Amino acid sequence: DGGITQSPKYLFRKEGQNVTLSCEQNLNHDAMYWYRQDPGQGLRLIYYSQIVNDFQKGDIAEGYSVSREKKESFPLTVTSAQKNPTAFYLCASSFGTGQPQHFGDGTRLSIL
Amino acid sequence: AQSVAQPEDQVNVAEGNPLTVKCTYSVSGNPYLFWYVQYPNRGLQFLLKYITGDNLVKGSYGFEAEFNKSQTSFHLKKPSALVSDSALYFCAVRASGGSYIPTFGRGTSLIVHP
Numbered sequence: 065d066g067g068i069t070q071s072p073k074y075l076f077r078k079e080g081q082n083v084t085l086s087c088e089q090n091l092n093h094d095a096m097y098w099y100r101q102d103p104g105q106g107l108r109l110i111y112y113s114q115i116v117n118d119f120q121k122g123d124i125a126e127g128y129s130v131s132r133e134k135k136e137s138f139p140l141t142v143t144s145a146q147k148n149p150t151a152f153y154l155c156a157s158s159f160g161t162g163q164p165q166h167f168g169d170g171t172r173l174s175i176l
Numbered sequence: 177a178q179s180v181a182q183p184e185d186q187v188n189v190a191e192g193n194p195l196t197v198k199c200t201y202s203v204s205g206n207p208y209l210f211w212y213v214q215y216p217n218r219g220l221q222f223l224l225k226y227i228t229g230d231n232l233v234k235g236s237y238g239f240e241a242e243f244n245k246s247q248t249s250f251h252l253k254k255p256s257a258l259v260s261d262s263a264l265y266f267c268a269v270r271a272s273g274g275s276y277i278p279t280f281g282r283g284t285s286l287i288v289h290p
Contacts, residue, residue: 106283
């Protein structure tokens with residue numbers, strides 16, 4: 065079955081540590097996205113990528129970094145510069161313009 | 177700029193009664209509109225979309241939505257609610273031209289009481 069896989073499901077970060085969230089899709093989608101979800105705030109866009117080796121900042125990119133070396137993969141690194149990283153992180157992909165997004169089941173990041 | 181408003185943080189309805197979750201939008205040009213549902217600790221699942229054509233759009237699990245251009249609304253409806261419909265619902269919009277990145281509303285928590 066095609067879909068998006070996010071791992072790990074739960075992640076804990078220590079002070080000063082960078083952590084990487086994995087996102088893999090086998091839907092052959094060109095576009096991929098990272099969102100942050102906080103209670104009562106909906107989804108906020110962190111980064112997005114339309115094609116391999118290209119990505120753009122979203123609304124809240126500070127303290128985060130991404131790479132898109134393969135079509136299937138779009139990992140997100142939460143750096144130590146992100147002072148409030150506790151949130152639910154969602155990865156999504158879409159086939160093209162006007163098409164709905166497919167979402168993974170998220171990674172919940174907490175601070176130790 | 178594009179924006180979405182979901183004016184109700186929470187909607188309560190009794191099982192078997194009709195339900196409506198409201199969404200209004202603002203966008204330059206023609207809108208692409210979407211509804212998604214999220215269950216606890218899960219990702220969002222696509223329910224339905226409006227791109228063009230009939231104003232009444234039918235989607236998954238018996239849900240439908242009505243596009244109203246004059247009122248810039250895209251309310252989600254279901255004739256008879258189920259307890260299992262209890263979840264968080266998100267409306268999203270993007271303009272038909274320009275950036276293809278959708279903007280999401282803050283979400284509405286639907287609670288269906290037995």
